[in-house]
Amino acid sequence: MPTNALARLAAASVLASLVLVAPPASGHGDGDVATNTRGIEVETQGQGKRMEFVANLQYDETGGVQNGSDIEFVRLGRKEYALAGTLRKGMQIIDITKPRNPRKVAVYDCAISQGDIQVWRTGGRVLASYTADGTVRAEGAQSQCGRDLQLEPSDAGTVLVDITSPSNPQSLSFLPVPQGSHNMTLHPSGDYLYNSNSDLYTSGKVPNVTIYDVRNPLDPKKVVDYELPFTPGSLGTESHDITFDSSGDRAYVAALSQTLVLDTSDPRRPELISKIVDPTINVVHQSDPFRVQRPNGTWRELLIITDERAGAAASAECPGGGLHVYDITGKKEQSPEKLGAWFIPAAQVQAGATCTSHVLRIYERQKMMTIAWYAQGVRVLDIAGLATYQGSATDIALGDGIGMKEVGNYVFADSDAWSFKTNKIRRDGSFFGYANDLVRGFDVFRFKGLQDRKVAPLKPKDVAPRKQSQQARALAPLAVLLPAIVVVGLIRRRLRQDG
Incomplete structure (x- = not known):
């Protein structure tokens, strides 16, 4: 943690290099592109801290980049599955019941991009959404989902899939969104989907979030295009991603140049509460809330905003865009207070492969976080210190500071990790983590656990339809x-x- 003047000056110099505007990547039109390279085989030896590499699974036999994107999990009865999205290679359904031996059980043949995924249960069905960022194109229209749903190459939006039988996924319906679905987020009620199109300024459209009623998944209905405030800066003003709090009463919209806090207690009619515009964030990628209990028993509400610097363009240096932390407790929700910014401890030349923060997941009860950092691999953070940290907008940390501490990482020479998450954490903080990598495909790691505290176990939730004995x-x-x-x-x- 930078505490003396020299360390603060060094950290500030790093930060200054991060906010230079670079040409936007193509990721906000048809999914991010791989910027790292691989050999004939993926690397099996890398460098790590309290983490070990366990297994790799390829999505095809081309020997080329695997185009992995988002990843989610579902437990059906005694089986646990990872659902791995891809750029044009379909949804990979992988049995991870035995994490050291992941096994592909099916591929939902839907050659669209970028394959963001949400999972939920409606009655006797288990459903997943699968997104088309940009148009379906000819290959999408000719794949299973295109044939089933009679999609045209010019269509864009989100496919709904029935995965009740994971080995035999079935197309259900299509939610048309002309501007495309970069990400689609499920409201905790399970009744509504909020679309993020992540379009750039060049689209010329009024920024909005399209809301769909999916209570009848065979016949979803558009509710409204909720208009977002126009805020000049960065790549645009459209929503890139949305995260709800556990109650569903709040949505946190990561909208490239801004973060919006919405009242979604009536999910059909959102209302704006506040807006965060931070000039040190180049591209707002994700804005995730969580609560942490202070020693005196009161609760602190925080928001972590990720910066996908330059839209994941190829990098000349690391650590790229970092994590920016805001206090939104009580009345601070109306005017969020910044506590500081955190970066991985990797200040170095990157030589062309993307280096910046990307998809994270916060495990609130465990006070832990996982995050993918493209060419700088996968990371595990202990965020328990945020319960009491008193910071400011100018506080900067590299690896350890502002109440956050990197406790694990793993990096290969050919890493290009898009997302990194887990579905299960043991009491000692150890877990098997799953990365979806643009270059490598599906990776399994084992984090060896925390050294100085125990956590509440995280167990996967069974969403299998209820069956009679x-x-x-x-x-x-x-x-x-x-x-x-x-x-x-x-x-x-x-x-x-x-x-």
Whole structure:
């Protein structure tokens, strides 16, 4: 943690180099592109801190870049699955019940990009959304989802998929969004999807978030295009990604030049609460809230905003865009207060491969975070110190500081990690983590755990449709017949009495 003047000066010099505007990557029109390179085979030896490499799984046999993007998880009964999105290679459905031996069970053939994923249950079905950022193009229209849903090459939006049987995913419906679906976010009610198109200024459109009612997944209905405030700066003003709080009463919209806090207690009619415009953030990529309990028992509400510097363009240096932390407790929600900025401890020349923060996940109860950093691999952070940290907008940390500490990482020479998450954490903080990598494909790592504290375990939630037990199914006919048997018995008894 930079505490003396010299360290602060060095950190400030790094920060100054990060906010230079570079040409935008193509990622905000049809998915990010791989900037790192690979050999005939992916690397199996890298460098790490309290992490080990466990396994790699390729999406095809080309030997080329695998175009991995988003990743989500679902537990169905006793089985655990990772759903890995790709750029034009379909949704990869991977059995991770045994993390050291991941096994592909199916590919949902949907050659669209960028494949952002959300998962939920509606009645007796388990559903996933799968996004087309930019148009479906000919290959998307000719793949399974295009044929099933009669998509045209010019279509853009989000596909809904039934994954109740993971080995046999089925197309359900298509949500048309002319500006495309860079990301799609499920409201915690499970009834609504909020679209982020992430268009650049060049689109010339009024910035908006399209809201869909998906209570009937076979026939989703558009609710509204919720208009966003126009805020000049960066690459545009459109939403790149949206995160809800656990109650669904708040949405945090990462909108390239700004972060918007919305009241979504009525998810059909959002209302603007506040706006964050931070000149030290080049491209607002993700804005995620979490709560942490102070030693006195009160709760602090925080927001972590990631900077995908230059839209993930090729980098000349690291650490690229970092993590910017805001206090939004109570009345501060109306005027969020910045506590500082955090960067990975890798101030170095990068020589062309992307180096910047990307997809993160916060594990609130465990006070931990995982994040992908493109060519600088995958990272694990301990964020417990944010419960009490008192900072300012000028506070900067490299690896350890502002209440955040990097406790694990792993980097290969050919790393180009888009997302890094886990679905299960043990009491000692250890877990198997899963990366979806543009170059490498599907990677499994094991983080060895925290050295100085225990955490509440994180267990995967079973979203399998409720099924009757074998005994209940056997007794079901009797449940139907029993009332009739009782009535017949009463009639016979009455007849005998009358006779």
